Amino acid sequence: MPGESDMNEGGPSGRFAPSASPLVHPHGVTERSPATPSGPSFRASAAKALGDAQLRANFRRAMDGLMTKRSAQFPDPGDLQALRDLGTAVRTRSLLRLPELLEQLEASCTRNGIQVHWAETCDQANALILGLLKARGATRLVKGKSMVSEEMHLNAFLESHGIESLESDLGEYIIQLDHETPSHIIMPAIHKNKGQIAQQFSQKIKDAAYTEDVDELTALARKVLRQKFLEADAGLSGVNFAVAETGTLCLVENEGNGRMSTHVPPLHIAVMGLEKVVARLEDVAPLYALLTRSATGQPATTYLNLISGPRAKDEMDGPREIHLVILDNGRSRIYGDPQLQATLRCIRCGACMNHCPVYTRVGGHAYEAVYPGPIGKILTPQIEGVGLRHDLIHGSSLCGACSEVCPVEIPIPDILVRLRREATHADAASAVAGQGTGRTTSEDLAWRAWAAVLKRPRLYRLSAWFATRFRQFIPGGLPLLKAWTLSRTTPLPAPRSLQERIRKEGMPRV
Amino acid sequence: MPPARPSRVYFYGTCLVDLFFPEAGLAGIQLLQRAGVEVVFPEGQTCCGQPAYNCGYFEEARAVARTQIALFPEDLPVILPSGSCAGMMKHHYPDLFRGQPDEAAARAFAARVYELTQFLVDVLDVRLADLGPPVKVTWHSSCHALRDLGLKGQPQALLGQLANVELAPLARERECCGFGGTFSVRHPEISGTMACDKAADALATEASVVLSTDGGCLLNVKGVLEAQTAPMRVQHIAEFLWERTHAR
Ligand code: SF4
Secondary structure, three states: OOOOOOOEOOEOOOOOOOOOOOOOOOOOOOOOOOOEOOEOOHHHHHHHHHOOHHHHHHHHHHHHHHHHHHHHHOOOHHHHHHHHHHHHHHHHHHHHOHHHHHHHHHHHHHHHOEEEEEEOOHHHHHHHHHHHHHHOOOOEEEEOOOHHHHHOOHHHHHHHOOOEEEEOOHHHHHHHHOOOOOOOOOOOOOOOOHHHHHHHHHHHOOOOOOOOOHHHHHHHHHHHHHHHHHHOOEEEEOOOEEEOOOOEEEEEEOOOHHHHHHHOOOEEEEEEEHHHEEOOHHHHHHHHHHHHHHHHOOOOOOEEEEEOOOOOOOOOOOOOEEEEEEEOOOHHHHHOOOOHHHHHHOOOOOHHHHOOHHHHHHOOHHHOOOOOHHHHHHHHHHHHOOOOOHHHHOOOOOOOHHHHHOOOOOOHHHHHHHHHHHHHOOOOOOOOOOOOOOOOHHHHHHHHHHHHHHOOHHHHHHHHHHHHHOHHHOOOOOHHHHHHOOOOOOOOOOOOOHHHHHHHHOOOOO | OOOOOOOEEEEOOOHHHHHHOHHHHHHHHHHHHHOOOEEEOOOOOOOOOHHHHHOOOHHHHHHHHHHHHOOOOOOOOEEEOOHHHHHHHHHHHHHHOOOOOOHHHHHHHHOOEEEHHHHHHHHOOOOOOOOOOOEEEEEEOOHHHHHHOOOOOHHHHHHHOOOOEEEOOOOOOOOOOOOOOOHHHHOHHHHHHHHHHHHHHHHHOOOOEEEEOOHHHHHHHHHHHHHOOOOOEEEEHHHHHHHHHOOO
16 A cells, blocks of 8 residues: 555565555655755754644654554554564574584575575675666566665666666655655555545546555556566565575565566565575564564554565466565674674564654654664664764664564664764774764763763852853853754753852751 | 661762753752662762763763772762663663773672662652642653653652652653753754653643753753743652741
8 A cells, every 4th residue: 555565674565554454554755855966954954844834744654553452463562572572582683603604505495496686785786686677688677675775776877777666565665666765674655645546546647546545546556566567577675584594585564466477477586684584484473473562553464474585386376587676785794793783673664763762753754764763773873984974873762662663673772872973983993984073073072071070060150150140141142042943942051060069058957 | 689788878969950951969868868778979979871871982981980880899889860861871781881991890889879769669669648738749750760660650669659649640751851961962853852851741731840850851851941941840750859847
């Protein structure tokens, strides 16, 4: 359904809209603010999104729906915690053995007839895929939802090489028609409302009459997509979990487009981040249970595809070839750090964004990143460099709502603090990209001055004395105060500090 | 595990209470004293170090934290009228001091830290008798009190003991008010929107006062309420509890 999508990082595609009627997300559209010459600015884009009251109200409604549906799936806090413990353990254990499991995965896949390719960078992955398509004369690719392919900007790349790359997940299809990026990792078109989609379809789909009827809109898209599935030379999908022991690629979805993309065309290319591997098939069960419940509040998705090889000789259907592209793109660097490694536990359920008070208000496009929301705030800077995305790592109140719901208990606020440190300090032995590049002399001096006062109680006392004596005269023009007073009055210190009162009046007695 | 009921405790004022809510500090001390506990308030208190820590300036945070830990040498509970600062000391000091020569001391200190309402309920099991007129209040849980410290309804339990106090819960009680320390000035648009939403939520309860255990949240919400000249006050829970339960 529009506005939703595959849980494919893959994600389960489909029928999980936050509201009863999936097309009814009367959201305003976030226009992406143009990237400034100095790079993306979360603050500027967020401020713009905040100016759109409709957008805010609608995101709020959608996220409220998702939060309610999720909590309905976890009525018992004890059961939820037990499942999270299990999910966390599975992901942690898988990561501990990552190199070994990846080798095993390659061997198992190869045994099953799935050809495995390794790509260190997005450019390599794109080139690899282009090579596979060209070698087979393929010009039409149909895609299931894949966030890794978004990370690679695969569509634009293929199109620049004359290959049609069509999104078949309804949400992705909708945003592709408008050349937009996903505003949510599970529900890429969540920022659009029914009316906008109706407009868009009537203008951009040939012979489509204007309708706001959800079923008719869905049928319109289905008609286009059906034809495309049949004509496609190749299909591409993400992977939610890859099982090392059996060489199975798991694809979680709701619309059936994942199955069509991976089944109908003669060639299936799957792309995955290298962290997606688990040891055994049993490991998938708790992760799947957590994924569908956390993402869309579904106990199960309509489809769970377990792909374990191309069409066999005596089989009537299925692709003739399957290729698995395993992408690094900075992940092995993240893997090398014991604390940051937790980032790779992520199963891309999107619960952290659904529960984030910042995401709820600004929407996904404001982040100017492939992965928005809390997970994006820790993942994007680690991939792109901490200095470059300094505004992103500070764009959090560290409230912890994300880690509270994260099914694999990623300590997102702790990692944000760590990244803030990395961004401003080049001294540590860590391998975080862009370490130290977010440092500014003024901030540096400010913290030094802060410490110089606060580690000397006498100086602090003197400052407190001034602050309380001259409390009415705090200059409003101070830059920090200016920011604070955008929506608040100037904070007024008390006439006398607690310490001064205790010193002068003695300890209170009851 | 809660310790046996101690006869003496330390009180750590925190910088925000020191400068903005001294009455809350005095009230906290008196609530403890009335429960039969001697309160020691060491001189030399400044700040727990959280602002620098949250911004990644660990050395600066440690330098300050060290001077503070040194003020509490005796093996007594350390009580703070703040969920956020208590969370910093209890849960982030061990992290901040990891690998440092004084890590063990920091950990031992962290283990003695309590937020005030937590201590009043879990350790002292206080009983309050309400002497005030009927009033309707609402409660804002600070995120760090909830999630760093794991407060589980202790403030509400105390308010529940007050016969004339009606507690009208916020619609989004677990949602952040948007303070977040430097977040409030680095991203003032987002932070301000969150603060305005919180104030609107509070106003919708028609309570006359919004209570919290954290000075940061209180300043934040107060700033918005004042800017909108809204008919609602903010007050630290310690001050509120003391005001209503002591005979003048
Ligand atoms: S960080 Fe956690 S909550 Fe967010 S998408 Fe990943 S698994 Fe889901």
